Amino acid sequence: MIADQDFSPDFIDRLVAGDRRVFGELVERTSPKIFALGLRMLGNEQDAEDMLQETYLKAFKALPNFEKRSSISTWLFRIAANEALMLLRKRKSGASLVEVEKDDEQDDSALEIVDWCCLPEQELVSTETREKLNEAAENLSPALRMVFQLRDVDGFSITETAEILDISEDAVKTRLVRARMKLREYLSVYFKERMEGGNQHA
Amino acid sequence: MHNHNQCGDYLAYISDYLDGELPPEICASLEAHLRECVNCRVVVNTMRKTIELYQVTSGDETLPEGVHTRLFARLKLDD
Ligand SMILES: [Zn+2]
Numbered sequence: 001m002i003a004d005q006d007f008s009p010d011f012i013d014r015l016v017a018g019d020r021r022v023f024g025e026l027v028e029r030t031s032p033k034i035f036a037l038g039l040r041m042l043g044n045e046q047d048a049e050d051m052l053q054e055t056y057l058k059a060f061k062a063l064p065n066f067e068k069r070s071s072i073s074t075w076l077f078r079i080a081a082n083e084a085l086m087l088l089r090k091r092k093s094g095a096s097l098v099e100v101e102k103d104d105e106q107d108d109s110a111l112e113i114v115d116w117c118c119l120p121e122q123e124l125v126s127t128e129t130r131e132k133l134n135e136a137a138e139n140l141s142p143a144l145r146m147v148f149q150l151r152d153v154d155g156f157s158i159t160e161t162a163e164i165l166d167i168s169e170d171a172v173k174t175r176l177v178r179a180r181m182k183l184r185e186y187l188s189v190y191f192k193e194r195m196e197g198g199n200q201h202a
Numbered sequence: 203m204h205n206h207n208q209c210g211d212y213l214a215y216i217s218d219y220l221d222g223e224l225p226p227e228i229c230a231s232l233e234a235h236l237r238e239c240v241n242c243r244v245v246v247n248t249m250r251k252t253i254e255l256y257q258v259t260s261g262d263e264t265l266p267e268g269v270h271t272r273l274f275a276r277l278k279l280d281d
Contacts, residue, residue: 024279032263049269053276116243117251153260177217184252187268
């Protein structure tokens with residue numbers, strides 16, 4: 001993740017003072033992660049690019065009000081997360097806010113128990129697997145997908161994730177459990193097929 | 203999950219367990235269960251691996267060139 005210690009107090013001072021060169025450096029260093037969040041949340045490059053541009057336009061405008069004691073990456077991701085959720089709502093015209101933010105219902109259906117950890121590393125990171133990872137994430141509700149991306153992919157703590165999304169730490173934990181369970185389940189079904197099908201196609 | 207009635211209760215703790223966030227007593231009780239229960243062990247391992255896969259496959263992200271150019275133009279940072 002983008003650790004705040006990567007940004008010196010002097011960097012933050014000049015950033016808040018409106019130094020455009022320093023702002024450019026912030027954009028340079030943080031934009032790949034913000035774009036990745038957009039891709040994960042919105043599912044296509046065009047929307048992710050819109051979200052990316054809007055995020056930094058808003059960030060630049062809001063910088064004079066940035067509290068220097070708070071974390072710049074948490075602050076930036078908060079703007080980005082709101083932007084992504086807003087685009088999602090806009091896209092589903094007529095859909096209520098609740099729909100985008102509500103958790104998935106707890107799913108108590110049977111668990112897939114297959115130990116696929118032993119699969120060779122090159123199979124686990126193959127192009128096909130990457131597609132499955134994206135597919136599994138797309139299956140999550142936006143609320144679960146967002147928490148998973150911030151916490152497990154971008155590496156924010158539970159506390160930071162709660163701050164970014166303006167929800168309680170308990171809500172973060174609950175969503176994280178559901179997201180991880182669902183992703184694990186989805187991938188287990190896929191890897192089980194791969195392990196069983198491996199011999200037939202050999 | 204088979205006849206392991208307690209498994210359901212432990213499953214709810216696995217996510218916190220992976221984050222090292224479980225209170226010591228619950229952690230000890232879960233670990234005792236894991237020593238006996240293959241199924242829950244598989245869930246722990248595959249969940250850990252699931253998270254790891256998302257992390258390793260997202261480490262190499264860079265901004266596509268066009269996206270970068272248009273972003274810096276829009277922010278008037280391209281001069
Ligand atoms: Zn068990």
